[in-house]
Amino acid sequence: MPATDAPTPAADADATVAQVGERGALARIIPRLPRGDDTLVGPGDDAAVVRADGSFVVTTDTMLEGPDFRAAWSTWADLGAKAAATNLADVAAMGARPTALVVALAVPGSTPVAELEAFADALAAAVASLAPGCGVVGGDLTTSERTVIAVTAFGSLDGRSPVLRSGAQVGDRVVVAGDLGSAGEGVALLFAEAIVDGVESADEAQRLRIEHPRAVMAQLAPLPPVAMGPVLADAGATAMLDVSDALALDASRIASASGVRLALRAAPLRSFPAPLDRVLHGGEDHALLATLPASAALPDGVLEIGVVEAGDGVTLDGEPLEARGWDPFA
Amino acid sequence: MPATDAPTPAADADATVAQVGERGALARIIPRLPRGDDTLVGPGDDAAVVRADGSFVVTTDTMLEGPDFRAAWSTWADLGAKAAATNLADVAAMGARPTALVVALAVPGSTPVAELEAFADALAAAVASLAPGCGVVGGDLTTSERTVIAVTAFGSLDGRSPVLRSGAQVGDRVVVAGDLGSAGEGVALLFAEAIVDGVESADEAQRLRIEHPRAVMAQLAPLPPVAMGPVLADAGATAMLDVSDALALDASRIASASGVRLALRAAPLRSFPAPLDRVLHGGEDHALLATLPASAALPDGVLEIGVVEAGDGVTLDGEPLEARGWDPFA
Numbered sequence: 001m002p003a004t005d006a007p008t009p010a011a012d013a014d015a016t017v018a019q020v021g022e023r024g025a026l027a028r029i030i031p032r033l034p035r036g037d038d039t040l041v042g043p044g045d046d047a048a049v050v051r052a053d054g055s056f057v058v059t060t061d062t063m064l065e066g067p068d069f070r071a072a073w074s075t076w077a078d079l080g081a082k083a084a085a086t087n088l089a090d091v092a093a094m095g096a097r098p099t100a101l102v103v104a105l106a107v108p109g110s111t112p113v114a115e116l117e118a119f120a121d122a123l124a125a126a127v128a129s130l131a132p133g134c135g136v137v138g139g140d141l142t143t144s145e146r147t148v149i150a151v152t153a154f155g156s157l158d159g160r161s162p163v164l165r166s167g168a169q170v171g172d173r174v175v176v177a178g179d180l181g182s183a184g185e186g187v188a189l190l191f192a193e194a195i196v197d198g199v200e201s202a203d204e205a206q207r208l209r210i211e212h213p214r215a216v217m218a219q220l221a222p223l224p225p226v227a228m229g230p231v232l233a234d235a236g237a238t239a240m241l242d243v244s245d246a247l248a249l250d251a252s253r254i255a256s257a258s259g260v261r262l263a264l265r266a267a268p269l270r271s272f273p274a275p276l277d278r279v280l281h282g283g284e285d286h287a288l289l290a291t292l293p294a295s296a297a298l299p300d301g302v303l304e305i306g307v308v309e310a311g312d313g314v315t316l317d318g319e320p321l322e323a324r325g326w327d328p329f330a
Numbered sequence: 331m332p333a334t335d336a337p338t339p340a341a342d343a344d345a346t347v348a349q350v351g352e353r354g355a356l357a358r359i360i361p362r363l364p365r366g367d368d369t370l371v372g373p374g375d376d377a378a379v380v381r382a383d384g385s386f387v388v389t390t391d392t393m394l395e396g397p398d399f400r401a402a403w404s405t406w407a408d409l410g411a412k413a414a415a416t417n418l419a420d421v422a423a424m425g426a427r428p429t430a431l432v433v434a435l436a437v438p439g440s441t442p443v444a445e446l447e448a449f450a451d452a453l454a455a456a457v458a459s460l461a462p463g464c465g466v467v468g469g470d471l472t473t474s475e476r477t478v479i480a481v482t483a484f485g486s487l488d489g490r491s492p493v494l495r496s497g498a499q500v501g502d503r504v505v506v507a508g509d510l511g512s513a514g515e516g517v518a519l520l521f522a523e524a525i526v527d528g529v530e531s532a533d534e535a536q537r538l539r540i541e542h543p544r545a546v547m548a549q550l551a552p553l554p555p556v557a558m559g560p561v562l563a564d565a566g567a568t569a570m571l572d573v574s575d576a577l578a579l580d581a582s583r584i585a586s587a588s589g590v591r592l593a594l595r596a597a598p599l600r601s602f603p604a605p606l607d608r609v610l611h612g613g614e615d616h617a618l619l620a621t622l623p624a625s626a627a628l629p630d631g632v633l634e635i636g637v638v639e640a641g642d643g644v645t646l647d648g649e650p651l652e653a654r655g656w657d658p659f660a
Contacts (some may be wrong), residue, residue, distance in 0.1 A: 040385055041492055046423035047389035047485070048571050049492050052382035055370055059377035060482060062434040062470050093376035104392040137388065142478075144394050150434045150470075150480035151473060153511045155377070162371055163380050241377050 017116065018109030018113070022141050032120040034127055036135015038099040038156070048137035050100045050154060054272040057155035057162065059090035072200035073190055074220050077149040079149060080122030081221035086244070087153035088131050092229025093242040095163040096155030098131040103151050106144035117231075122221070130226040155156050160233050168239040168258035170293040173263030174306035175298065177228035179218060180247055181274025184282015186212070186219030207281075209249065216271060224286035231299050232290045240290040246283040246325025251314045259274040262291075264321065268305045280316070283325045347446065348439030352471050355443050359471075362450040364457055366465015368429040368486070376465035380430045380484060387485035387492065389420035393445040395476040402530035403520055403602035404550050406445040409479060410452030411551035417483035418461050419616040422559025423572040425493040426485030428461035433481050433638070436474035446471075452551070460556040490563050493620070498569040498588035502621040505628065507558040509548060510577055511604025514612015516542070516549030544603060552637025554616035561629050562620045570620040581644045584621065591641030592621075594651065598635045610646070613655045 017025050041049035091098045194204035209216045243250045251262045272279050314321045347355050371379035373523050421428045524534035539546045573580045581592045644651045
């Protein structure tokens with residue numbers, strides 16, 4: 001059936017994406033999204049235009065139904081919150097302030113438009129909470145048997161140098177902002193208790209959400225410390241990254257890129273509510289792991305977990321720590 | 331199985347993405363991609379950093395196996411070329427010069443890494459040909475049952491104002507850069523002759539490629555006139571867009587956004603090699619449709635196809651033209 005730009009039929013609470021079409025669905029979604037303080041041209045043209053002073057930071061991440069989330073466990077609101085949060089954390093990990101997002105969605109044609117509105121509302125709420133002033137400047141909506149959510153996020157360094165993984169210096173303190181371990185605990189709970197007869201159970205996931213909110217929500221709708229990215233950069237961070245694959249693995253990446261050893265201590269890591277194994281190897285935390293000069297003041301909300309030494313790899317209380325974490329191909 | 335950053339096994343020509351893992355595959359792909367003249371921090375950190383003077387242009391587009399391409403018809407090289415070309419055309423349609431791309435790929439684990447290398451090589455070749463100096467600054471690789479290619483592209487206006495859809499003025503000339511109709515002719519040929527017993531046939535697609543190269547390659551690996559975007563902007567374009575859904579439908583979008591009528595003439599449109607119906611309604615052309623002041627000199631390589639009048643909608647030789655084209659939900 002050929003397309004036209006004819007007006008969309010009156011909104012129907014039960015209407016699906018296939019019924020209202022791409023443009024009809026976008027007409028209901030786009031007004032729910034924040035325009036953003038740095039948006040010069042927003043959605044609706046071939047491209048958007050975003051203010052940038054000298055440079056912009058850019059990162060992209062894809063969430064696929066199956067490898068990255070289960071439709072029975074994650075609500076559309078969870079997906080909107082997580083899609084925003086994970087990308088905003090990557091921008092923050094460079095020491096940047098998020099300025100804009102673009103969101104490419106592929107969903108089954110049977111998806112109710114009301115669910116996409118819930119996705120948009122949660123995405124907007126996550127942006128308002130984690131990165132006020134950041135806008136959603138464009139996107140794409142198409143159909144797919146399984147849902148795909150591809151977000152690209154942008155940030156401004158506001159005159160700072162980007163904080164790379166490669167700048168850690170011997171003598172620096174190793175610090176963390178945000179939670180470690182809960183997201184890994186949450187996904188373990190879901191796999192252990194929300195699969196019934198081999199099928200993901202929405203009811204069991206709902207029960208776990210109520211009984212274990214900290215762990216399950218850290219997995220389904222994380223709240224990374226986005227605002228701490230620029231704070232850590234301004235405090236002098238020499239290296240920083242978003243802990244997405246697990247502390248042990250991501251710490252080894254700073255060690256490798258910087259040509260140093262990260263010597264971690266178990267005692268501060270035990271202050272997180274999750275078991276130590278999850279803190280070290282759980283993954284999907286979206287905390288910020290950074291190294292700070294010994295002379296730098298520790299910003300509020302930052303936990304010191306070790307020191308940078310000469311050598312390589314990562315140790316925990318002096319013993320080598322296996323660089324093990326999350327891999328989408330595992 | 332947990333992940334580590336252990337070295338990748340020696341490259342094996344037959345190795346699949348699942349065998350070498352995400353990082354192993356990326357290690358083979360990333361060196362094949364252009365760094366770009368405006369790249370300050372390239373792939374490998376949480377985010378890239380791209381030079382931008384005052385603002386940047388951004389657009390995103392997703393290609394899905396099934397709705398957007400058929401694995402039996404498109405080679406991986408075709409997909410790399412098309413993913414670059416379609417996004418570069420959207421940047422050009424704002425009057426901007428492409429500076430960077432990010433590419434998020436989800437592919438079956440059984441995909442040979444050599445095919446992803448072919449994808450990368452074709453993407454790099456398309457960028458070198460259409461937008462020299464543009465870099466691939468980041469990306470994402472994960473697994474999916476069906477292939478998903480999400481590209482986000484960036485551009486610099488180099489001091490120009492962005493050319494929107496809404497600026498066409500009564501008396502302007504309507505012009506086109508690039509081809510119209512061939513891509514629609516190509517997809518029609520593939521659907522008519524490269525489906526055997528209800529299944530897409532790679533052999534028949536290969537035959538069509540040889541017998542009808544203009545139409546089939548315009549569909550599978552288009553070469554939009556990216557460099558003409560800034561040229562048309564500098565010539566004074568008052569409105570511009572990338573003809574992705576078909577001339578008739580996209581012309582109606584300029585008419586609607588600008589509050590004018592686009593009066594097209596059939597005679598110049600008959601100079602395209604495809605039949606007039608494909609030129610008007612075929613879609614996926616990725617030509618640039620623009621309006622230029624009557625006083626402006628017509629840049630080389632631009633075809634005048636009509637005039638902007640008071641009124642609304644689109645006419646062809648004075649008769650109303652149906653705003654019909656391509657819709658992914660059709």
